[in-house]
Amino acid sequence: MWKEISNNRELINSDEAKKQFELLWLRQSRLVILLGDIARQAARPDGWVLLRTAGQLIRQHEAEEKMMLNELYGHKTLKGLILATGLFDITEEPTHKGGIRLLYRSKLDGLVQEASLKQKILLREFSQP
Numbered sequence: 825m826w827k828e829i830s831n832n833r834e835l836i837n838s839d840e841a842k843k844q845f846e847l848l849w850l851r852q853s854r855l856v857i858l859l860g861d862i863a864r865q866a867a868r869p870d871g872w873v874l875l876r877t878a879g880q881l882i883r884q885h886e887a888e889e890k891m892m893l894n895e896l897y898g899h900k901t902l903k904g905l906i907l908a909t910g911l912f913d914i915t916e917e918p919t920h921k922g923g924i925r926l927l928y929r930s931k932l933d934g935l936v937q938e939a940s941l942k943q944k945i946l947l948r949e950f951s952q953p
Contacts, residue, residue: 827885841893845910847900847908849910849911850897850905850908850909851909851910853896853897854886854889855882855886855889855890855897855905856880856897856905856911858882858885858886859878859882859902859906859912859928860911860930862877862878862881862882863878863912863928863929863930864918864930866881867929870927871925871931872915872927873927873928873930874926874927875902875903875906875914875925875926875927875928876925876926876929878902879902882902887918908943910931911930911931911932912928912929912930913928913929913930913931914926914927914928915924915928925927929947
């Protein structure tokens with residue numbers, strides 16, 4: 825029994841356990857939950873949201889957390905925070921002026937959308953004579 829307790833203590837104090845705890849805390853933070861809500865509610869028809877739009881909405885609703893991004897979450901940018909969660913996809917899109925804009929989407933929403941598109945393609949292929 826003491827050996828089991830000792831093993832559990834070692835596991836809890838391990839670097840991996842600390843990383844997992846930090847990731848769990850990050851994923852349940854108000855800012856990440858808000859990013860998920862924005863991804864669902866402000867998405868374009870293709871499922872992507874401009875990161876700039878998310879930043880503006882966060883400044884409106886959670887200005888203090890946005891200002892303390894580095895202190896609270898250990899990331900200097902929303903992009904860094906989004907990547908750290910592992911919950912979102914990020915992509916770049918060229919602008920008509922030659923610049924680049926960042927977009928993000930929920931990985932789960934992206935998987936659902938891709939499956940739906942594949943299903944439509946298959947249905948089209950099988951419905952043709």
